[in-house]
Amino acid sequence: MWRTVFLTLIWLLTTNAYLHAQNLRPCGNTGGASPWLKNYQRNPNAWRKANDTLLLVPLTVHLVGSDEGFGYFPLVGLLNALCQLNADFSQANIQFFLAGPIRFVPNTAWDSHSTILQGAAMMFANNVPNTLNCYIVTDAASNCGYNLPYAGIALTKSCSGAGSHTWAHEAGHALGLPHPFLGWEGGVRHDNSVPPDFSNPAPEFVTYDYTLFKDTLLLDTLIIDTAWVERVDGSNCHFAADGFCDTSPDYLATRWNCNANRQSAQTQLDPDGIAFRSDGTLIMSYANDACQTRFTDEQTAAMRAFLLDRRPQWVSVQPPQPPLHSAAALASPVNGQPSPHNATVLRWIAVPSATQYVIHLSRLVNFGVRDEFLVVNDTTLALGELLPNRTYYWRVRAFNAYHFCSPWSQAATFNTFLSTAVSELEQHSPLVVFPNPAGSGQFIAFSYKAAPVRTATLISPWGQCMLLTEQGGQWRLPAVSPGVYTIRADTEQGILVQRLVVWP
Ligand SMILES: [Zn+2]
Incomplete structure (x- = not known):
């Protein structure tokens, strides 16, 4: 069934009041190595991961x-x-x-x-x-x-x-x-009272507070835990810090930028005094977004085992929806077609497998300032009142519940003209069309005497525009199917519109 289930409009401005990312902590977590993870890491091979x-x-x-x-x-x-x-x-x-x-x-x-x-x-x-x-x-x-x-x-x-x-x-x-730098979230001591000193060898262990990051929210107990500090030689990697041996030592618990090798500029010294740099490719590190690329094999195995063992209710058995293979194609109005300022309906071609569409409408070719709409299970969008006599740009992006990466459609344009509701139009428009109704392919004329009509356009109920040809003060209608059309007349004094009923 095709119908609009939900429609929303979101105003977006190019400038926004969002917080600037650089002023924020990268992540609020001081999640400890959970009892489950510690148990898992004692014998990872014993856990089901369903890798395929x-x-x-x-x-x-x-x-x-x-x-x-x-x-x-x-x-x-x-x-x-x-x-x-x-x-x-x-x-x-x-x-x-x-x-x-x-x-x-x-x-x-x-x-x-x-x-x-x-x-x-x-x-x-x-x-x-x-x-x-x-x-x-x-x-x-x-x-x-x-x-x-x-x-x-x-x-x-x-x-x-x-x-x-x-x-x-x-x-x-x-x-x-957990973070690869597990234990350093609150400094050397859990309460930030002892900041890290990277010019000296790190301590054997650090403490951290994960009161808010347990499996359940219990506020009456402060949870302070101890984490072994990971050594470069790998001798304690299976229980120190995050307990993964393919995440190398990392003590950096604030946002950091990486060098060309995606490593930290900051050198750190392990408890043995061995110097190393942190690995910025790790998504679980605090390296900047541009450095991060991956989860390690051991992290991946642990996530899969965790899902299957601890969050089986999150593992869906439903088949996914198929991917989207094409961008949306816009149907009307396009190519600068005239469209009534208060009754424009956007139409596009359904993309196979798509269930939802995001639509952008803008006065700017780059969509820098725009309205954004969400349309569910439909391929039309009736717009509210727009400014008359303006050019608008619009584009559509399709998605479904499983696939979000499809590109935008080409952008299209339309030009609004001042329009009024049907009854009002017929009663108050100074433009009289006769005969009205008129037969398909017949001649019509205008009674508007204030200024000559220079061009006349017939606009179909679907937004298609057809320029009429003039012959001795009469205008020939094209052969069209019966229906209620809009006639748009351009004069020196402006644009006039009137309804025209076309008979077979
Ligand atoms: Zn985090």
Whole structure:
């Protein structure tokens, strides 16, 4: 059944009030090595991983905006972020899909929340069971993101743009991974009272506080744990820091940039005094987005075992929807066609396998300022009132619950003309067309005497435009199917419109 299930309009401006990413902590997590992970790492081979099976994980996406319903993360940004998330997880043979509709949560307090406990309250109030719930907000307690094992993921809009791996990083946490620098999140001591000193050998162990990042939220107990500091020689890699031996030592718990080898500029000294640099390719590190590329084999194996053992309700057995093989093609109005300023309907050709479309409408060729619409299970969009006598640009991007990477359609244009509702038009337009009704292919004439009609255009109910030819003050209609058409007459005094009923 084809119908519009849901339609939303989001105002976007080129400048925005998002927080600047560089002022935020990369991740709010001080998630410890969970008892499950420690147990797993004692004998990883004992755990089922189903390596040849594509594991499909259901997501619920909550876009959070102001109480008035403004400031949501753009849908185009969401598609790009989901596309990047699945690219980051493709090597792991894990993919995420939308379990249900994209949810819009108008709540200013949740959109900018200052504490992780407020974020937890937001999640408890909105979560959809048996899915990984992800909230995209303006301020996630001053972090680019965080994952609460008992509730869900929060992501900051400004850290979720093109090329960002924040979502993959937080999803890695949600699938049981700690940071490679586990233990250093609060400095050498859990409370930041002893900052790291990289000019001297690191201590044997560090302590960290993961009170908020356990499997369940218990507020009456402060949880401080001890983490062994990983050595360069690999002698303690199977229990120190994150417990993975293919993630090399890393003590950097603040955002850092990498060199041409994707390593940290900061040299660190392990407890034996051996110098090393951190590996910026790791998505679970705090290297900048441009450095990050991968999960390691051991991280991947642990995520798969965690999913199958601890989150079986997240492993979907439904077959995925097929990929989209083409961009959308726009039907009407296109090529600068005239369109009534208050009754324009955009139409495009259905893309096979697509179930949803994002539509951009703009006065600018580069879509820098635009309206954004979401259309579900339909290929038409009736626009509200536009400015008359303007050029508009529009484009469409198709997706379904599993595939987010398809390109935009070509952009198309239309030109609005001042129009009024049918009855008003017939009563008040100074332009009289006769005969009206007229026969297909017959001549018509105009009674408007204030200025001569220079060109006349017949506009079909589907937005097609046909220029009429003049012969001695009469205008010949083309052979068209019967229906209610619009006649547009251009005169020196402006553009006039009138309805014209065409008989067979
Ligand atoms: Zn993290």
